[in-house]
Amino acid sequence: MGKQATMSKRKVMVVLSGGQDSTTCLFWAKQVFDEVHAVTFNYNQRHSLELEAAKKVAETAGVASHEIIDVGPLLRGRSPLTNHDAELETYDNYEQMDEIIGNRVELTFVPMRNAFFLTLAANIALSKDCFNLVTGVCQMDNANYPDCRSTFIESQEATINEALGISNFRILTPLISLPKAETIGLAQSLNGCMEAMAFSHTCYAGKFPPCGECHSCVLRAHGFAEANVSDPLVERSKNVNI
DSSP states (O other), X not given: OOOOOOOSSOEEEEEOOSSHHHHHHHHHHHHHOSEEEEEEEEOOOTTTXXXXXXXXXXXXXXXXXXXXXXXXXXXXXSOTTTOTTSXXXXXXXXXHHHHHHTTSOOTTOOTTHHHHHHHHHHHHHHHTTOOEEEOOOOTTSSOOXXXXXXXXXXXXXXXXXXXXXXXXXXXXXXXXXXXXXXXXHHHHHSTTHXXXXXXXXXXXXXXXXXXXXXXXXXXXXXXXXXXXXXXXXXXXXXXXXX
């Protein structure tokens, strides 16, 4: 489950996007730490519905604090998540998506996003005298995001410590080596996590019910299918009048 915290004071900051993985990480943190804080970033993302999801998930988890930091349109590039004129690639199924993406960097990759967010999150964590930061990155998603690899996280952790002149700031990545089906198994083991998962948001198209065709939707559906578990978000969407 990635690095474990070594601080005697069990206090942590979680980067909470409002998606499936960050929701799982939030409830993992609640099980591991005594005091849990969360931070969410509004970066003018196409799927801004995740901001409302983050609020609901944080409320459900009963965190010590939750902030939404508005960084506006600072992050740029060709990604359809930040460039709303760019077309969002869609797929019929997981196998087709796997073949199309291959070894390329995924089109939804936002350059420097995680480096930027982890730096800001570290600043906010330290303001709360917190030296542990949790992020839901995963290098097993076959998404080809360079900033979701363990090598990047280790480098970022080293950079933060170097910038601060310390050696005890930790970036924890409980999902870094877990396939989606295993993250779902972890979520099932965490008290209250699957209930909160019903209010998470993953769809890059920013739709509810989820579009079912974007990279994140297809990946999420594949994980739940492999785990042989019903997705609480999909089940909730069946009972909501749109």
